Amino acid sequence: MRRSVLFLPTERQPPADAEALSHKLMVRAGLVRQLGAGLWSWLPAGWRVHEKVVQIIREEIDGIGGQELLLPVMHPRELWRKTGRDQIDELFTLEDRKGSEMVLAMTHEEAVTFHVAAAVKSYRDLPKTLYHFQVKERDEARPRAGILRTREFIMKDSYSFDRDEAGLDVQYEAHRGAYARIYARTGLEWFECQSDVGMMGGTVAHEYMAPCPAGEDDVVLAPGYAANLEVASADAQPVELPDDTALTEVATPGATTIDALSAALGLPAGALLKAYPVVAADDGRLVLVVVRGDHRVQGVKLQNALRSTFRPATPEEITAQIGPPGSIGPHEPLTAVEVLYDAAVADGPYVVGANRPDAHLRGFVVPEDAPRADVRAVEPGDTIGGETVRIVPAIEIGNIFKLGTRYSEPLGATFLDQDGRPQTIVMGSYGIGPARIAAAAVEQFADEKGISWPVAIAPWTVNLVSLGQGGTPERAAADALYEELRAAGVEVLYDDRDTGNGEKFAEAELLGCPLRLTLGKRSLDSGTIEAQRRRGLEDIDGGIPLEGAVEAVLGIIPTLA
């Protein structure tokens, strides 16, 4: 591609309202442009990146037997009513001119299962894996960070259909393998993480996370361990407890926070217990959740432990059922309130609220038969297998779910087994967002000069910069090299503009193609073309010879990151 004809609107300054690095750089480099909140257009160079990612995914999903198709974005609402998902807040809804209710698909379980339900009759028709690359529409409460969280985006979603759980296990493992190969090929740093299945999900889920500062999630890492903070478990740092032998009330005027209490009593926060009253949404029961003073409740873990969503209890509810907020604790007379202890809480003795104003109790010992569950967030300093965990922000770049019969059941996707008995199809679903892979690559490899694409997803492999102006011998040489590289199948962006050299260099570094070739008058004089790897701005020693340049480039390409 000749730069002189390419639609690549670059900017010297990032948009004023951009925060995330990938947002700033992708806009500056002319890869993407915003149309509205969470609505982004892909310009030619950016779309090349997107489609490079798409092709890698396509090859690997085809490689495990996936069959590509294409499902609509607009669906009859009735279909979503059957699975109950028409009530989701993020679902865009509309009416056509006849007043028929429609929705814009946020994923495609309903649509694909609709067709499978109609077409699959026999166990002989299974298993199947179907997939597509299609637009997803989600009315996000808050789109953010450029293309990291948008309201409309393309997702590769595949769906597996099996006779039984064992079949699902096979397909699930096949996808795990394909995903590992996909992410490895993109050149990203990534982790496969245990993840939450969600309230509507099946039994098992993994998500694929790319660590980077703009990440919305936190990943807990230890040797051989990676999990979303929402589900992660680790061993808490030990705490030295006081040797109180009896339950004793102590006055703690004004000390209603862990910090204040810790200071007032001269005890570490971990020697106190924090009581967190919540109300379960399903039956309205109040549960007093108790964690160590130096720990925090993790919402998703607690939700899973309660088997219900929940909300914090109001001060009125706390006062009426337990005691004054700030001094509540898990002891008599609390028999009317359900207490749930975090698994990291030891036997004691701890300091707890006395359920009276300005008073706490020392020497509290957790009852032997008290219910426990791991509901706390992993903290820095926790260990797994004796190794201290790392907690890093990350972007979710894919996820896979064992769905079971969550969709096949309500949509009537059944088949007749060998004995002629109807069975419900067992499903899995598997998503990847190519745009997020692109953004994660920008985040992970950018430097102060700009983007540094992994070669596998770079818009062009080579950026050939001609320093000569039109009509000069060096320009003619660059023209010739450009044609030779193209003929050899090299993807090359050729900066053939009559503009300042500094501008060309700066733009090449901003755009981030893995290999830059510089051909100017010096090159003709010396017989060598300067070559520089974008990653680390590392010059290739001695450059490459003007004669036989194509062969030299072909030799360098496999060594690019």
Add this chain to the structure above:
RNA sequence: CGGGGAGUGGCGCAGUCUGGUAGCGCACCCGGCUGGGGGCCGGGCGGUCGCAGGUUCAAAUCCUGUCUCCCCGACCA
């Protein structure tokens, strides 16, 4: 949804408090110089100041309403 902020040429901004001919840098166009790191000089094009209504002799500026966008949080089948 709660909190905070912003809408002035393609981008980044000043001007608004204190009403009085809409400005700057970059980009763009023309000419010249330059020619290995966003170069220099000169001359230009381009904006009904988000929108609507109001106050006023006069509104980017004051008032009312409204739309849009961004950030933090909640949320993110």
